[in-house]
Amino acid sequence: MNSNIRRAIGAAVVGALGVATLAACGGSGSDASDSKTVTLVSHDSFNASKPVLDDFTKKTGYKVRVVKSGDAGAAVNQAILSKSHPQGDVFFGVDNTLLSRALDNGLFTPYEAKGLDRVPRDLQLDAAKHRATPVDTGDICVNYDRAYFKDHKLAPPRSFDDLVKPEYKNLLVTENVATSSPGLAFQLGTVAKYGADGWQKYWQRLKDNGVEVVDGWEQAYNQRFSGSAAGKKAKGDKPLVVSYASSPPAEVLDAKPQPQEGPTGVATGTCFRQIEFAGLLSGAKNTEGGKALLDFLVSKEFQEDMPLQMFVKPANQDAKLPEVFTKYGAKIPDPETLAPEQIAKNREQWVKSWSSLLLK
């Protein structure tokens, strides 16, 4: 081999090594093994304000490193796949629809977080083993466009039963159960309400009443819904949309001055409760730090920061909701729920039946 080729190969190898070295420097090697750093693995929606995280560091000495990937479903599945070499110490963001999958796969190590006593019992779905710690709740409900119903002198719907009434024909847009987490939650709500045998009949009536199905929440809320700011611009014409109970406060969050009443409201009888959990990852490198972080996640300080970061409600009953939530949000007295095991067992079948009912 002549010297030029040898030199070129040499250069290429050096280049490749350089990349690897860079990777090592910027990578987990240095940071993650540091006992003063605790790594939180989560989905893309996770957020916390910087002062709150800094305060945690000041109090415990642990620096928080956040690793995010994909939506909630993808993040949980990634955590399960990588459980033999977990990417961090704590996972946040598994909800009750996926909880069984996480627990059955042994994703978490039991730990009873300090302050768990301030979290209502009915949220503690793994109270016996304390593998999963409830952190927040969110309700998936039908939102309505106030202006539309005012203009049409029509009372907005309030319950699942209302939605199939003729006066609400062709008004509702919802999301594909197979691809959208709110879509799935809404369907689970109907299962909880009408039972494993009755929900299909209900959806048939919804279909006959002209429900529109789109693939994701973004399209439903930002494109098709007539009540949201984005939907208005996109000339959306559906005054009913499956969204979150926290969407109405979010709509007015940035409005200056804030209106007396938000442009959208919530049909309180159409809600399904999602509970998000965190847990200490099996095989966590920094177990102590992970425990401290779990304590912190249910603490009043974090819980009060959370609503405006992630548009969810605190699980800790001591935590006060920001005014914008109390003023523009609705109280959901009696949301639908389903046992995680039941969801885990039937989910695939339900999604299949739903798809063949609605999409064929």
Added chain:
Amino acid sequence: MALLRLDGVSVRFGARTALDAVDLEVAEHETVCVLGPSGSGKSTLLRVVAGLQRADAGRVTLEGRDQSGVPTHRRGVGLMFQDHQLFPQRDVAGNVAFGLRMRGAGRAERARTVDEVLDLVGLPGAQRRAVGALSGGEQQRVALARALAPRPRLLMLDEPFGQLDRGLRERLVVELRTLFSTLGTTVLAVTHDQGEAFALADRVVVMRDGRIAQSGTPLEVWQRPATEFVARFLGFDNVVAADVLGEAADTVWGKVPVPPGAPQGTQRLLVRPAGVRLTDVRDGLPCTVEARTFRGDHVALMLRPGDGPRLEAACALRDAPEAGARVGVAFDADEVVVLSAP
């Protein structure tokens, strides 16, 4: 010792044989011109020597060293391509200095050599010009300068004057001849133009179908074409079948004298135009003048004898008969060559 030596070199492309057991030697400081029609394998010959084409058999030796397995860039030969192949993205200096850079020459040395070589080829000061903007003749000179600059032990030229007009070509040939003898360069050139070959070369090698048909000094080849092929390639068409006996031959043109010592028996005979002498129509072979072509210092006459192939004759301007005239023809033994078969 020969600088370049080819022993039984053969190259085949599928069923076609481009070079067929070629033996060739080029001595140091010698300029050898390979002459042949297109397709005779002469370009392949250069490519084998340069290492651009692998020989299927035989051996190439440079300065006594076998070159098989030596890659092109280590052979230290220069090759000027038929269509120059100047690097379009470099200027004149960039092209000329390329070989020097490959040899790791320093910047100053490169600049000096480029100046020198450009002077030599008659393009002083052209360093910064873009090669795309050069005329054909200038490109030729740049290509030559580029090949010369690294002082190759053997310089090879492929149809060096192919695309140039006549005047420029004749001038360049003379310039190159002078240049090569001044520099003492060893040159192996190929061309299809006998004029160029004879003007440039110390020795001419005529090729046909991948074989060497004849090799010798320009004068030798010119005067004694070895075969009918060579004769015809050199432009001699007065070739006729003959029965040689002693110093005369029987042909359809009648008795033709042959030089002493000529091979006897059935042969092919060449009479160079200069050996076709016009006489009174009653004294020689009677012919009709079919055409006359003005050739500068003489007139070429095309003569139709009563029998046999036409004859070309060269005669002085003032003696030239008109077309249609009847003339007689006699032959000079000095200008008659008995060709060897085939």
Added chain:
Amino acid sequence: MVVAPPEVEPPGHAPDGPGARRAADRRAAARGIASRLALMAVPFAFFAVFFAYPVAAIVARGLKDGGRWQFGRMGEVLGDPHIGHVLWFTTWQAAASTALTLALALPGAYVFARFDFPGKQVLRAVVTVPFVLPTVVAGSAFLALLGRGGLLDELWGVRLDTTVWAILLAHVFFNYAVVVRTVGGLWAQLDPRQEEAARVLGAGRFAAWRRVTLPALAPAVAAAALMVFLFTFTSFGVIQILGGPRYATLEVEIYQQTAQLLNLPTAAVLSIVQLLAVCVLLAVHAWTVRRRESTLRLVDAARTAHRPRGAGQWALLAGVLTCVTLLILLPLAVLVQRSFDGPDGYGPVFYRALQSAADNGGTFVVAPLEAIGNSLSYGLAATAIAVVIGGLAAAALTLRGGAKGGAKGGARGAGRLVRGFDALLMLPLGTSAVTVGFGFLITLDKPPLDLRDSWILVPLAQALVGVPFVVRTMLPVLRAVDVRLREAAAVLGASPLRAWREVDLPLVGRALAVAAGFAFAVSLGEFGATVFIARPESPTLPVAVARLLGRPGELNYGQAMALSTMLMLVCAVALLALERVRTDRSGEF
């Protein structure tokens, strides 16, 4: 192009040479193959580690149960009528999209290659912008045009959303630039005099084009078509946004099975099906273009362009500009308009909000504006990797089998090796992002390659998609470089590698710039793999946009539009700079 490099070196090898000489020859041949292998080594290692291994691991995870391969799953999954429907839809929409894209974009390629008109450079950069926009953003912009209350609806009452037409047109929107750049880049450098020569010989205008230009362009057209087909075959976001839930491609199905249902066996089967489909595609492609690009006469692009002449050319230019305006400029304009359409009328409200993390309700730990910086650095890293890997690969693919030709068997072996290698480089384009992302997760998790949450993983994943672009763009031009120029360099003392560097590289500078531009653009807009790769807090622009879009509230939506507009701008500026770099380069290198 999966074109076998011509092994035209002496086909017969006389068995009569002396042993020593033959050995020397064999050494020379071996050296040729060795240098090719050496060039291939780095790209090969790259693909083995960052593509083949992760994908194989995730597929094996799905198909292996208790250490045994469960191939029975294949029939089970493929027998499902739903999957059959998905396969059929995936294929025909890709074919239709490709045909439509070629039909609309080839005239565009011609116009950009051969006509001079004011604003050409800007326009050329602009048509490339869609290519790098995240599908979420582009999809919603497109919806504003075709959907309810969109322009078509208002003008003629035509709505195309949730129809296949919306999908096809959006695919044209995204892939227009692929054709214009791949084909137009070469077209601009074809010597128009060749066509003129044909005209002089009595060929009509069209006949001259068909007999002279088309054959020269064919490899580039095939390359572009292949890229477009691959992109549309694996389309994800467009289908979801514009097609509605009734239309699903294989890619969508794999995503659902993997990311949502964690049904790895089914996902594995589908991944294999997709890989096989891509392989078949590559094979068909190789079969159609199994002849070398003829050595083309390439000239400076600036010399071939002229102002349109005659009514026909003006009409062509007008037609192309109308098409570009309707299909590309209008959706982009809607995006820009929405980014300024604040709560109190038009103004830069959303742009101001982007600057601080605090102002936007804490959606980000860092200000969204920093996402631009992140995207740029990821993009540059990815481009560097893609250009090095792709450049080495393209060089290896064009290097002839040894300067003096290999021994017969060696050459044939090398040819097969090259074809296989070429195909390997293309595979990532046809592989689902979620498969690669999840594959990374379960393979690159142990030292020395624990890269899962390292920043380098993002550019690596992006480079996987960028490399095929680099190779595809460079191969036709590299192969078109006159081999005798390389020989001239060799005679002057340049080794094969040096000759490549000194002769090919400067000549393919433009192709390299185009390739780098593509790689950069792809990584700027890359969303699929990036979103599945866990990483410490440093969102890229598309990820930031998706996050903003994923939240209710006018400010978030407006910021998403503002950020998209900036992404568009960043990309347009980058592409424009690239064009400048090219034209500033004179004959000197």
